[in-house]
Amino acid sequence: MEQELVIYNTLTRSKVAFRPLHEGRVGMYVCGPTVYGDAHLGHARPAITFDLLFRYLQHIGYKVRYVRNITDVGHLEHDADEGEDKIAKKARLEQLEPMEVAQFYANRFHEAMRALNVLPPSIEPHASGHIMEQEQLVQEILDNGFAYVSNGSVYFDVEKYNQSHHYGKLSNRNLQDVINHSRELAGVGEKKNQVDFALWKRAEPQHIMRWNSPWGEGFPGWHCECTAMGRKYLGQHFDIHGGGMDLIFPHHECEIAQAVASQGDEMVHYWMHNNMITINGQKMGKSLNNFITLQEFFTGSHSALDEAYSPMTIRFFILQAHYRSTVDFSNEALKASRKGLERLLDGVKALERLVPTEGGAVGTEFTDALRTKCYDAMNDDLNSPILISHLFDAIHTINQIADRQTTISAEALTALRQIFQVFVFDILGLQAESSGSSTRDVAFGAAIDLLLQIRGEAKAKKDWATSDKIRDELARLGFEVKDTKEGPTWKLDV
Numbered sequence: 001m002e003q004e005l006v007i008y009n010t011l012t013r014s015k016v017a018f019r020p021l022h023e024g025r026v027g028m029y030v031c032g033p034t035v036y037g038d039a040h041l042g043h044a045r046p047a048i049t050f051d052l053l054f055r056y057l058q059h060i061g062y063k064v065r066y067v068r069n070i071t072d073v074g075h076l077e078h079d080a081d082e083g084e085d086k087i088a089k090k091a092r093l094e095q096l097e098p099m100e101v102a103q104f105y106a107n108r109f110h111e112a113m114r115a116l117n118v119l120p121p122s123i124e125p126h127a128s129g130h131i132m133e134q135e136q137l138v139q140e141i142l143d144n145g146f147a148y149v150s151n152g153s154v155y156f157d158v159e160k161y162n163q164s165h166h167y168g169k170l171s172n173r174n175l176q177d178v179i180n181h182s183r184e185l186a187g188v189g190e191k192k193n194q195v196d197f198a199l200w201k202r203a204e205p206q207h208i209m210r211w212n213s214p215w216g217e218g219f220p221g222w223h224c225e226c227t228a229m230g231r232k233y234l235g236q237h238f239d240i241h242g243g244g245m246d247l248i249f250p251h252h253e254c255e256i257a258q259a260v261a262s263q264g265d266e267m268v269h270y271w272m273h274n275n276m277i278t279i280n281g282q283k284m285g286k287s288l289n290n291f292i293t294l295q296e297f298f299t300g301s302h303s304a305l306d307e308a309y310s311p312m313t314i315r316f317f318i319l320q321a322h323y324r325s326t327v328d329f330s331n332e333a334l335k336a337s338r339k340g341l342e343r344l345l346d347g348v349k350a351l352e353r354l355v356p357t358e359g360g361a362v363g364t365e366f367t368d369a370l371r372t373k374c375y376d377a378m379n380d381d382l383n384s385p386i387l388i389s390h391l392f393d394a395i396h397t398i399n400q401i402a403d404r405q406t407t408i409s410a411e412a413l414t415a416l417r418q419i420f421q422v423f424v425f426d427i428l429g430l431q432a433e434s435s436g437s438s439t440r441d442v443a444f445g446a447a448i449d450l451l452l453q454i455r456g457e458a459k460a461k462k463d464w465a466t467s468d469k470i471r472d473e474l475a476r477l478g479f480e481v482k483d484t485k486e487g488p489t490w491k492l493d494v
Helices: 041-059 086-094 098-115 127-143 158-162 175-181 224-234 245-263 294-299 311-319 331-353 364-379 384-402 410-427 439-460 464-476
Strands: 006-009 014-017 025-030 063-068 147-150 153-156 198-202 218-220 238-244 268-274 277-279 327-329 479-484 487-492
Touching: 006 268, 025 041, 025 224, 041 063, 041 098, 041 238, 041 268, 041 277, 041 294, 041 311, 041 410, 063 224, 086 098, 098 294, 127 147, 127 153, 127 198, 127 218, 127 224, 127 245, 153 245, 158 175, 158 245, 224 238, 224 245, 238 245, 245 268, 294 311, 311 331, 311 384, 327 331, 331 384, 331 410, 364 384, 364 410, 384 410, 439 464, 439 487, 464 479
Parallel strands: 025 063, 025 238, 238 268, 277 327
Antiparallel strands: 006 014, 147 153, 153 198, 198 218, 479 487
16 A cells, blocks of 8 residues: 545544554444335446455455444335335335345346445344344433434434534534424424434334334334444444435434443444446435336336346446546446447556567656556545556557567566556456357357458458458447457457
C-alpha cells in the first residue's frame, strides 16, 4: 500500500484516515435486502460498493469480518411503524407462507449477486433468526429509561433521549426539524410523540409473523435487527457500517440512538453511504414503482431497455461513478459502459499477447508510476472512476506496444500484467465476459475464423480482390479485423 486509506465518514461529513479499532482486523456491517421482491439496480449499487471496499481491505492486508443482513420480518410498508409487513403482504397476495416468500427472494438475490461477481459476506444473519437478541436490546433500552410500553408495543422515547444525547447527528437534523417534518402516521395516538419509533410492535390478530415477548405477542421494529445483529457478530464497537444514503434517516439514525441508549456509547466508528441510482432524476425504488430488476437487465425484458445488458456491464456502469455520486440510468449510459468494458477487457487480452524486448522502451518506471496512481485512487475514498481512467491510459500504451510503435522490457511486462490482474479482477471484481460457452457461440466463432483462413489463403495467392471483399464485408457487418504478427484477430464491434 502506497499511502493511508482515506474514507468519507458520514458522521463527521469529512474524509478521514481509516484506522481500525483492532490492528489488522476490520469489522464491517452493511444493510442487506428486504426479501419480498427481486433485486433491482438500486440494490446492485450498495452490494457492489461495499464489495469493492471488502475486496480492497482484504487486498491491503486486513482480515475482514463482513456482516450483511437479510431482513425477513419487521419491515413495514412505507418504512413506517404502522401497516402491513412487506413480506407478509406478499405472502398473503400469493397465498404462500411468509418464510417461503423470504427464501425464494433471498435465493434470487444471491443468484443476482453471483452474476455480478459480488463476494458473499462472512456472515449473513436473518432478522427472524435473532428475535431473542432484539428482545434483549429492547429490554436494555427500557431498563435505561429511553423507551416506554404502550398498548403492548414498545417505543423509543426520542425527546427523553435528546435531553442527554443528539438524535439527528448522522443526518444533521435537530429534533424540532424532525418533529415538524415527520409524517402524520396512523396509530400515533399510542406514542408520546410522533417522532418516537417502534422497538417492538404488538401483533394484530391478522398479523402472521409473531413471537412471544415480555410485552405480549408481536414482532421487532425494523431498526432493531441491525443494532442487535451488528453487536452479536462484531461486538459493542466495530469499524464500519454501510448502506445506501436513503437509510441515513431514519434507519441509521435510529441505530445510533438504540446503541447509545442500550450500552451507553456508540457502536460504529465510521459510517459510509453510497448515493442513489436515479431514473429520470428520481430515485429508483420499489415504493415508487419505477425500478428495473437485475434479471430484466440481464435479459432485456423491460420495456425501458433497448437491449439486454450483461452483469459485468452493470458492474462496470456502477464502478465508473464514484460511490458517493448520483448515477442516472439511461440506455445510452449503459451502452457506453458496455463499450468501455469491452475496451478494458480487450486491453487485457492484448496485454497477454505482448512479447517483451530486451532493453524495451517501456520499463519499470512506467509500471511503478502506474501502480502508485492506482493505489492513490483507491486510497482516496475508493475512487474507482479515477482508477479506471489510469487503466485506460495504460491500455493506450499496451496498444502502442501491440502495434509495434514502441517496445516493453520483460520486467515491465510482468509488472504490468500483475497490476491489471490485481486492479481489474481482484479489486474491481470484473470478469471476462463469457463467450463461446454455447454451441451457437462456438459455431459462430468458428465460422468467422474459417472466413479469415480463406482470406489468408487468398492473400497468399495474391488474390487481393477476394481478400479485400472478405475484409470489407466483415467490416460492414460490424467486425473489426486486425492483422498481427501472430495472425489475424477479430472482434464484433457493436
